[in-house]
Amino acid sequence: MTAPVRIALDAMGGDHGPSVVIPGAELSLVRHPDTHFVVFGRESEVRPILDQHPKLAAASEFHHTEVAIRMDDKPSQALRAGRRVSSMWRAIEAVKRGEADVAVSAGNTGALMAMSKICLHTMAGIERPAIAGIWPTTRGESLVLDVGASIGADAQHLVDLAVMGSAMARIVFDVERPTVGLLNVGVEEIKGVEAVRDAGQRLRGLDMPGLDYHGFVEGDDIGRGTVDVVVTEGFSGNIALKTAEGTAKQLAEYLRAAFGRTIWTRLGFLLARSAFRALKEKMDPRRSNGGVFLGLNGVVIKSHGGTDKLGFASAVDIGYDMVRYGLLSRISDDLSRYQRGMPSPPTVPAEAAAS
Incomplete structure (x- = not known):
């Protein structure tokens, strides 16, 4: 029996927050019953909606976070205000700690990319991640x-x-x-x-x-x-x-x-x-909603901020597939194969280096 796919959710992300994230996640759960969710967000806003979706609540664990990154925050502002304490950072950090296999957020793209790069770091040989x-x-x-x-x-x-x-x-x-x-x-x-x-x-x-x-x-x-x-x-x-x-x-x-x-x-x-x-x-x-951040030591999915529950469910589905079919290991294997075949950089003569 395969292990469940653990998905961390930034419940406060996007234009509509938990009112879209929670029902969207439940739609995905119906398609993928072997999913476990780790939900981060303000309890006063998330818990009432989560209680209205008992199937999702039964397959989830909830963690309160007081800070939510706004859609118009600059990445630098988001990092100052939300590093380690926001729902977005905590969802990404759950992947880093091995508590989740993938993080999904509909939040601020710049902030999500900045936090993902700082928290997860890029894979060996990759200078910049991509969407x-x-x-x-x-x-x-x-x-x-x-x-x-x-x-x-x-x-x-x-x-x-x-x-x-x-x-x-x-x-x-x-x-x-x-x-x-x-x-x-x-x-x-x-x-x-x-x-x-x-x-x-x-x-x-x-x-x-x-x-x-x-x-x-x-x-x-x-x-x-x-x-x-x-x-x-x-x-x-x-x-x-x-x-x-x-x-x-x-x-x-x-x-x-x-x-x-x-x-x-x-x-x-x-x-x-x-x-x-x-x-x-x-x-x-x-x-086709859901952009995949490639080149990181972890899987992060960016949903469109203005989508509805159907669109967010698609983003969660993509995250599920990326984990279930081993995206990170495939990229790592391909990069290793490519890098092994790369020519070595030219050797600089000792006298030239000394000068």
């Missing part, structure tokens, strides 16, 4: 990283993202050798900034059984699902993510206005209602 998001495509889904953990990247960081992303993709998509593409302004070898071109050359010469380098991909390839994993630095990745979310909302508004214009268009909507229901489900951001 990986699941992206709906015409083929199914793809993984995109980084979608906002940090700005800028050198070639080494992009290669690290490719290795970590392919390890996660093998879990999420159940494929042995995920295809990986570098996001660029064109597919030609000569296009793009130097860091991207350099990373492409390194990946092209990389011989790893769990990674199939496709080459450069462009922005429209993300939605097409051209590759399983799209690698980019956090600035462009976050812009791409927000643009896609805005375009989906814009398209929904256009359709709503178009089909409400006349009695004939309303009739057309009724006739095609099942097709539009399927489209709405496909484009529903709640189905």
